[in-house]
Amino acid sequence: MNTEITTRYSSHPEDFKTYPTSEIRDKYLIVDLFKVDKISGVYTMEDRLIVGGIHPVHSPIQLEAVDQLKAENFLDRREIGIINVGTKTKIDIDGESVELDHKEALYIGKGVKEVIFHPSPTGETYLYFNSAPAHQEFPTRKITRKDAEVVTLGSLENSNHRTIYKLLVNSVLETCQLQMGMTELKPGSVWNTMPAHTHDRRMEAYFYFDLSEENVVSHFMGQADETRHIWLKNHHAIISPPWSIHSGAGTSNYSFIWGMAGENMDYTDMDGIKPVDLR
16 A cells, blocks of 8 residues: 555543653654655544645555555545645546646545545645544635635744734535645744644644754643653654644744644634743
């Protein structure tokens, strides 16, 4: 098989407080997302989101059902969101072709049988994806940054001047529960998602990119009164349980993709946390 998905189980927040660095990395950090001619990733029990990477190099690769799904096709009971973090490539969806350029997003709904990813003719193909369970079918749709709902937040004075592109969200297109977007930090800014927050009714996954080899991000997680940090490099992803904050600071500016799944898609249900109240 060219599709390799491992399983990660949920953790209780009280247990999390006892984890050493190595265990935090084992349970939440996802590395090696882009394996040559493979679709690889993690099936997390946090809202059963699949976090993965697609890296066709020598030949096209097809999205295959994996054992965790107990289904004939990957999308029999799921939806998937894909964001291109590499060069322009082509994706076939049940015989129809879509070209996906750098930082463009593609939503594919429940019921699609065949998805094939092609190597890019002009460079390296890196496709990041999230997939969530779905109970209803919605049509395939490509979303560019021009199509997105765009919000600019923060300031250079606070080192968090950033632009948020809400790509695969319900204000832009219909989905069952999957929500995805991209945040770009402006030069001179390093903080993301600060002030921090939690949202008990949905989990979140972060994927960091646009980082050079010599730069890193310190990602903060845990409950507000007892946080932990973990160091991430370019093309690393992190699983954030509903009870955890998800915030980070880098040694340079960077971009990241956020993806969520869960019961509620109302962004106003966040529980904000003042920076001075973090511990």
